[in-house]
Amino acid sequence: METLVRVPVAPGAPFHLPPRLEGLRRLAYNLWWAWHPRARAMFSRIDAAGWARHRNPVAVLSGQVNWEGLLDSTAFLAEYESILAEFDAYMAGGDDHWFSRRHGKDFDGPIAYFCAEFGFHESLAIYSGGLGILAGDHMKTASDMAVPMVGVGLMYRKGYFRQSIDADGHQEHAYPDFDLRSLPVLRALDRLGEPLTVSVELPGRELAAAVWVAQVGRIPVLLLDTDVPDNDDSDRPITHILYVRGREMRLHQELVLGVGGTRALRALELEPAVWHLNEGHSAFLLAERAREQVAAGASLDDALATVSRNAVFTIHTPVSAGNERFDAELVRRVAGPLLDGDGRPNTGGVSMDRVLGLGLGVEGDHTQFDMTAFSLRLTSNSNAVSQLHGHTANGTWQAIMPREILGLTNGVHTPSWVGQPLREVLERHTTADLDNMDDAQEEGRFWGRLARVPTAELWEAHQRQKLELAIFARGRLRSQFARHGEAPGTLEELENVLDPDVLTIGFARRFATYKRASLLFSDIDRLARLVWDADRPLQVVFAGKAHPADRPGQGVIQDIFAKSRSSKLRGRVFIMEDYDIRIARFLVAGVDVWLNNPRRPLEASGTSGMKASANGVLNVSVLDGWWDEGWTGDNGWAIGGREQNPDEGAQDWADAQDLYRILEQELIPSYYERDENGLPAHWVQLMRNSISSTIWRFSTSRMLHEYVDRMYAPAAINGRTGAA
Numbered sequence: 001m002e003t004l005v006r007v008p009v010a011p012g013a014p015f016h017l018p019p020r021l022e023g024l025r026r027l028a029y030n031l032w033w034a035w036h037p038r039a040r041a042m043f044s045r046i047d048a049a050g051w052a053r054h055r056n057p058v059a060v061l062s063g064q065v066n067w068e069g070l071l072d073s074t075a076f077l078a079e080y081e082s083i084l085a086e087f088d089a090y091m092a093g094g095d096d097h098w099f100s101r102r103h104g105k106d107f108d109g110p111i112a113y114f115c116a117e118f119g120f121h122e123s124l125a126i127y128s129g130g131l132g133i134l135a136g137d138h139m140k141t142a143s144d145m146a147v148p149m150v151g152v153g154l155m156y157r158k159g160y161f162r163q164s165i166d167a168d169g170h171q172e173h174a175y176p177d178f179d180l181r182s183l184p185v186l187r188a189l190d191r192l193g194e195p196l197t198v199s200v201e202l203p204g205r206e207l208a209a210a211v212w213v214a215q216v217g218r219i220p221v222l223l224l225d226t227d228v229p230d231n232d233d234s235d236r237p238i239t240h241i242l243y244v245r246g247r248e249m250r251l252h253q254e255l256v257l258g259v260g261g262t263r264a265l266r267a268l269e270l271e272p273a274v275w276h277l278n279e280g281h282s283a284f285l286l287a288e289r290a291r292e293q294v295a296a297g298a299s300l301d302d303a304l305a306t307v308s309r310n311a312v313f314t315i316h317t318p319v320s321a322g323n324e325r326f327d328a329e330l331v332r333r334v335a336g337p338l339l340d341g342d343g344r345p346n347t348g349g350v351s352m353d354r355v356l357g358l359g360l361g362v363e364g365d366h367t368q369f370d371m372t373a374f375s376l377r378l379t380s381n382s383n384a385v386s387q388l389h390g391h392t393a394n395g396t397w398q399a400i401m402p403r404e405i406l407g408l409t410n411g412v413h414t415p416s417w418v419g420q421p422l423r424e425v426l427e428r429h430t431t432a433d434l435d436n437m438d439d440a441q442e443e444g445r446f447w448g449r450l451a452r453v454p455t456a457e458l459w460e461a462h463q464r465q466k467l468e469l470a471i472f473a474r475g476r477l478r479s480q481f482a483r484h485g486e487a488p489g490t491l492e493e494l495e496n497v498l499d500p501d502v503l504t505i506g507f508a509r510r511f512a513t514y515k516r517a518s519l520l521f522s523d524i525d526r527l528a529r530l531v532w533d534a535d536r537p538l539q540v541v542f543a544g545k546a547h548p549a550d551r552p553g554q555g556v557i558q559d560i561f562a563k564s565r566s567s568k569l570r571g572r573v574f575i576m577e578d579y580d581i582r583i584a585r586f587l588v589a590g591v592d593v594w595l596n597n598p599r600r601p602l603e604a605s606g607t608s609g610m611k612a613s614a615n616g617v618l619n620v621s622v623l624d625g626w627w628d629e630g631w632t633g634d635n636g637w638a639i640g641g642r643e644q645n646p647d648e649g650a651q652d653w654a655d656a657q658d659l660y661r662i663l664e665q666e667l668i669p670s671y672y673e674r675d676e677n678g679l680p681a682h683w684v685q686l687m688r689n690s691i692s693s694t695i696w697r698f699s700t701s702r703m704l705h706e707y708v709d710r711m712y713a714p715a716a717i718n719g720r721t722g723a724a
């Protein structure tokens with residue numbers, strides 16, 4: 001029988017709380033607050049300035065707090081009691097959830113979910129983009145659905161990077177140093193009650209990794225950290241930076257994740273029923289598990305078969321070139337001593353020739369070790385992240401795949417992304433409960449009731465979210481331009497930009513060239529006519545980072561920045577710095593239209609469009625990733641069709657023309673049309689269609705139901721019964 005995983009942890013920061021408010025400590029160290037706005041508001045009430053600066057409760061409680069004032073406020077105390085009671089009830093419940101009813105008997109242990117990044121909240125910046133947000137949303141939903149799971153990742157003390165854009169549009173990179181004592185993470189404790197450290201053999205040394213726990217509701221996520229005094233100075237930074245550039249250090253990271261992560265689970269006496277590799281970065285967990293089996297006496301063949309039986313893999317890139325690869329000789333040199341035995345007792349004996357053979361990619365290049373190929377061959381089931389991606393991935397990996405890669409479409413954790421004003425309106429009129437999107441709330445039954453939501457109320461909630469975005473973005477833009485040394489007059493003008501009565505398009509994603517962020521600028525004069533139209537104007541907000549090594553991507557940022565400052569577009573087109581979860585939350589809730597125009601079929605899924613759609617923000621997108629299945633014909637717009645012109649330039653031109661046509665002939669007229677009550681009734685109907693067609697179907701609730709049914713339960717049963 002499965003049970004939720006509990007990991008013992010060390011006490012947190014020694015802040016002093018009044019006994020009456022001692023419950024704040026357990027609230028602060030559980031990221032439950034990251035998707036419960038009332039809890040966040042309470043911490044902001046405790047210290048508004050501290051919250052604004054750090055945006056996390058541990059830092060707030062570590063600062064100076066006027067406790068007397070709070071203890072004197074009956075309103076505050078009532079709010080505190082109510083939130084704490086809700087939290088305690090949440091943590092205690094779960095036994096009667098769908099998972100335990102339907103699958104409890106199939107599992108004799110938890111699901112271990114490995115991922116190189118996790119995005120829970122902006123204050124814990126150990127994510128870069130879509131992969132991490134998906135992993136974070138997966139954990140939150142597993143918590144809501146009481147699925148027994150334990151996450152495994154890395155504790156990046158410098159995160160990905162903070163982006164600023166200078167006055168010439170160049171992307172600048174800053175690497176902050178996180179103070180872990182003021183973040184909501186705690187050290188895991190070993191059997192003796194000591195802070196847990198695991199070790200991983202690298203050539204000529206033992207690398208130590210401390211194990212931290214981020215508690216995400218009911219789900220603990222283990223985060224490994226090599227910045228400990230036992231390590232050599234040159235090894236301490238191994239886990240500092242997410243997607244670090246140096247190949248050897250990246251390989252070290254991935255050994256820490258896969259091998260160190262497995263050892264952390266062992267040290268905590270957790271015996272997973274299923275091992276989920278979310279992307280191939282953690283693939284060395286498969287080699288480590290085989291090494292354990294061989295050390296215990298199994299043959300290598302039996303060991304590999306046992307390991308793959310209950311391991312599942314999610315692939316995230318459509319084309320082979322996008323996958324993680326290492327130089328084969330580097331892998332042999334660095335991982336060889338660890339896996340191959342090196343003559344020491346109990347170190348296993350997983351031959352490196354065998355390992356490298358299992359990592360041979362579809363191109364058959366023996367000088368490369370392909371983490372995806374290795375993962376595909378050593379798991380019993382794998383999935384792509386949308387239906388279209390499933391199709392593409394099966395084409396790409398056909399030559400080496402023993403079985404079909406399933407199409408299991410991503411989703412988003414609805415309570416984390418739907419804006420508060422809209423959420424209140426939806427829950428009031430449909431009796432839906434976004435916190436409990438269990439199987440009872442399928443599309444149709446609850447979401448069909450969206451027709452009951454009065455047009456005026458839906459529109460008003462949307463306009464409120466739009467105003468919240470405008471206020472937030474003006475502040476961000478002001479500090480951005482002040483740093484550039486803009487004149488006070490220019491800064492003052494920013495007070496009035498992003499008027500909520502103007503149709504607003506949002507575009508936020510990683511600036512990789514295939515995403516074609518500049519497509520909208522293909523014909524500047526045509527765009528300028530649209531944005532400055534006297535009756536029906538348009539404005540556009542961009543945000544996004546380019547990887548520090550991606551020069552062409554940084555070139556796109558520079559180009560868009562320059563255009564946004566040009567006389568033709570200035571005041572209507574903006575690019576906001578340092579895209580993160582917080583900016584995403586404002587944008588997906590507060591624009592009218594979400595634009596996505598990658599080169600098909602290079603976007604595996606995309607999830608920001610789902611967040612937007614759940615907020616009634618209409619997608620205008622190429623039929624790539626999720627939109628290929630999400631577009632219904634009346635919930636947004638499709639740019640182009642399903643044919644791809646092999647001539648990229650011609651395809652770009654055609655897509656740009658279609659985008660302008662949609663804007664000029666359909667979208668703008670529809671947005672500005674008003675009925676006899678002065679409401680955009682037709683647009684609001686499209687918003688309803690958008691919400692009802694996505695809020696369940698592209699939620700992580702639907703997604704996790706599918707993962708459990710199609711991936712986890714079969715793997716758990718395989719693992720128990722020894723079936724192939």
Ligand SMILES: *Cc1c(COP(=O)(O)O)cnc(C)c1O
Binds near residue numbers: 581
């Ligand atoms: C949702 C999200 C993403 C992923 O969205 P895409 O559509 O895949 O680009 C990336 N970054 C942040 C901050 C997000 O919130």
